[in-house]
Amino acid sequence: MSASVIAQIRHGRQAISQNPLTLAAFLLLGGLVVLALFGEWMVPHDPMATGVGPRLAPPSQAHWFGTDHLGRDILSRVMVATRLDLLIALSAVTLSFAAGSAAGAAAGFYGGWVEKIVTRVVDTIMAFPLFVLAMGIMAAVGTSVANIILTVALINFPSYARIARAEVNVRRGAGYVEAARLAGNSPRRILAVHIYPNCLPPLIVQASMNMGWAILSAAGLSFIGLGVRPPTAEWGIMVADGSAFMMSGEWWVSTFPGIALMLAVLSFNLMGDGLRDMVDPRRRT
Amino acid sequence: MSQAAGPLLSLEGLSLEFRGRGGISRVLDGVGLTVGWGETVGLVGESGSGKTVTALAIMGVLPSGALVTGGRALFRGTDLLAADERTLRRYRGSEIAMTFQLARAGLNPIRPVGRQIEDVIRHHTDLGQTEARERAIALLSQVQIPDPRRIYNAYPFELSGGMCQRVMIAMAVSCSPSLLIADEPATGLDVCTQAAVLDLIGDLAQGRQMATLLISHDLGLLGERADRIAVMHAGHVVEVAPTAALFASPRHPYSAKLISSCPRPSAGLADLVTIPGTIPDFREPLPPCRFRFRCERAAPECDEPPLPRIEAGPDHFVACRRPL
Numbered sequence: 001m002s003a004s005v006i007a008q009i010r011h012g013r014q015a016i017s018q019n020p021l022t023l024a025a026f027l028l029l030g031g032l033v034v035l036a037l038f039g040e041w042m043v044p045h046d047p048m049a050t051g052v053g054p055r056l057a058p059p060s061q062a063h064w065f066g067t068d069h070l071g072r073d074i075l076s077r078v079m080v081a082t083r084l085d086l087l088i089a090l091s092a093v094t095l096s097f098a099a100g101s102a103a104g105a106a107a108g109f110y111g112g113w114v115e116k117i118v119t120r121v122v123d124t125i126m127a128f129p130l131f132v133l134a135m136g137i138m139a140a141v142g143t144s145v146a147n148i149i150l151t152v153a154l155i156n157f158p159s160y161a162r163i164a165r166a167e168v169n170v171r172r173g174a175g176y177v178e179a180a181r182l183a184g185n186s187p188r189r190i191l192a193v194h195i196y197p198n199c200l201p202p203l204i205v206q207a208s209m210n211m212g213w214a215i216l217s218a219a220g221l222s223f224i225g226l227g228v229r230p231p232t233a234e235w236g237i238m239v240a241d242g243s244a245f246m247m248s249g250e251w252w253v254s255t256f257p258g259i260a261l262m263l264a265v266l267s268f269n270l271m272g273d274g275l276r277d278m279v280d281p282r283r284r285t
Numbered sequence: 286m287s288q289a290a291g292p293l294l295s296l297e298g299l300s301l302e303f304r305g306r307g308g309i310s311r312v313l314d315g316v317g318l319t320v321g322w323g324e325t326v327g328l329v330g331e332s333g334s335g336k337t338v339t340a341l342a343i344m345g346v347l348p349s350g351a352l353v354t355g356g357r358a359l360f361r362g363t364d365l366l367a368a369d370e371r372t373l374r375r376y377r378g379s380e381i382a383m384t385f386q387l388a389r390a391g392l393n394p395i396r397p398v399g400r401q402i403e404d405v406i407r408h409h410t411d412l413g414q415t416e417a418r419e420r421a422i423a424l425l426s427q428v429q430i431p432d433p434r435r436i437y438n439a440y441p442f443e444l445s446g447g448m449c450q451r452v453m454i455a456m457a458v459s460c461s462p463s464l465l466i467a468d469e470p471a472t473g474l475d476v477c478t479q480a481a482v483l484d485l486i487g488d489l490a491q492g493r494q495m496a497t498l499l500i501s502h503d504l505g506l507l508g509e510r511a512d513r514i515a516v517m518h519a520g521h522v523v524e525v526a527p528t529a530a531l532f533a534s535p536r537h538p539y540s541a542k543l544i545s546s547c548p549r550p551s552a553g554l555a556d557l558v559t560i561p562g563t564i565p566d567f568r569e570p571l572p573p574c575r576f577r578f579r580c581e582r583a584a585p586e587c588d589e590p591p592l593p594r595i596e597a598g599p600d601h602f603v604a605c606r607r608p609l
Contacts, residue, residue: 176394179391179456183378
């Protein structure tokens with residue numbers, strides 16, 4: 001056991017050193033996680049307090065990212081917003097990964113009515129433009145963090161269900177599945193131990209790419225007023241707040257939360273590529 | 286379990302069809318075969334003759350579309366064809382084990398091979414993880430894998446084809462089955478490895494008093510290792526005989542052709558005998574003898590049903606109206 005874990009860690013290190021972009025993604029992500037966990041105590045100013053500086057002051061030594069129209073410190077707000085945005089994205093992705101891959105795997109393995117139900121649900125969700133569907137749901141159920149998570153999870157459900165179904169379907173007839181049956185394994189055990197783990201690499205890559213997209217969805221919903229409500233510090237709202245001042249030259253209000261958003265999405269997408277190399281033992285040499 | 290009277294495995298009149306869009310293919314027609322306790326039986330025939338399907342039917346893991354239409358497969362007195370899935374699952378791996386062609390494809394690509402052996406052991410016994418692990422490592426060394434402790438953690442793609450086949454054999458014998466079905470254990474391996482793998486199966490079978498059903502298309506390979514050989518052609522067992530008797534005096538024209546089509550070092554490639562034609566289309570109505578159209582000795586009487594089963598010597602049966 002321990003030997004294989006050590007080998008796994010060594011392999012992970014090797015995969016990172018081979019691809020500097022992956023390393024960059026992991027460093028960036030590490031920084032985001034630190035901000036999410038400890039940002040609250042690292043901020044130079046109270047993120048919620050108004051008038052900690054002059055209104056709409058450009059970036060300066062006192063306020064690195066400038067201040068917004070209520071005189072709040074933008075740097076502090078960008079930092080604390082990390083936790084909320086990552087939390088929403090992580091919860092939504094975890095939820096849709098678990099539900100989507102389980103439903104898809106069952107559909108691909110058992111076929112029949114299970115498959116019919118799952119594919120119909122997936123088709124129904126996919127029939128809508130996903131972001132418009134999310135807007136509709138949020139407008140109907142009301143804005144709360146829990147609702148954002150559930151909505152973003154729902155619109156991501158099809159991608160996992162579809163990948164899992166296709167992957168399981170391909171592997172259902174594989175030699176090792178046959179061998180597992182010949183060794184006396186029950187169908188459920190074959191699915192759980194032999195087929196599902198073999199389908200994980202594409203699902204994990206999808207999850208990583210999806211994280212970026214989930215952050216964008218959550219921020220996007222907040223941007224149009226259907227997500228998190230002001231005065232909560234959240235990247236989407238902050239971009240929305242600042243958009244009114246773009247034309248008058250106060251670019252920093254929108255730009256810094258926008259950059260934070262972009263870096264988060266970028267790091268998750270880059271990590272997706274790196275993870276694929278790491279989780280698939282067939283790529284080990 | 287004590288040794289019951291009668292053979293370990295006895296197939297009686299096993300018939301099987303594939304039902305698909307193209308119609309009904311009668312792939313097996315009245316296959317009869319016995320394997321005694323501790324005996325090694327060879328099952329030989331060209332591709333598509335139904336060797337593997339016979340094995341899968343015994344294991345009860347037929348592909349979808351396959352339907353058993355008749356016959357029994359008695360294993361220790363239990364009819365495997367009539368048994369429920371739970372009973373079969375208990376037998377599979379612990380009482381009857383099977384290895385198959387292309388061992389690498391038969392191993393889970395993302396699970397260390399030792400763990401896969403351990404899985405089978407833990408599934409069929411009450412051993413804890415540590416004991417199962419030790420047993421898996423012991424099995425790896427029994428199948429002559431060097432440095433078994435290291436190979437335990439290896440993934441299938443890190444091993445050669447021969448090593449994968451050994452791992453698969455280790456997995457198959459891990460719970461001391463009384464019958465091992467080895468489907469083309471040597472196909473795709475180089476000649477030296479072929480011999481080594483087959484010798485290994487022979488040694489393991491002898492050491493454990495395990496019966497073996499060796500499936501191969503290579504009569505030469507089976508010649509040295511099987512006690513008896515059953516020759517299959519197009520879903521029929523056309524001849525069953527003790528190995529020596531089959532090679533000395535084959536009675537079915539197909540068996541005779543098969544033996545003379547084995548390459549010999551003394552003869553040139555041009556001397557190699559080929560059997561004209563191919564296996565017939567199972568969807569068409571077929572004569573009682575499915576070798577009829579490829580046979581040089583065919584006569585009008587061959588069109589009369591049923592296919593005979595003639596005793597041609599001690600333990601020697603042939604399904605032919607005009608045996609050699």
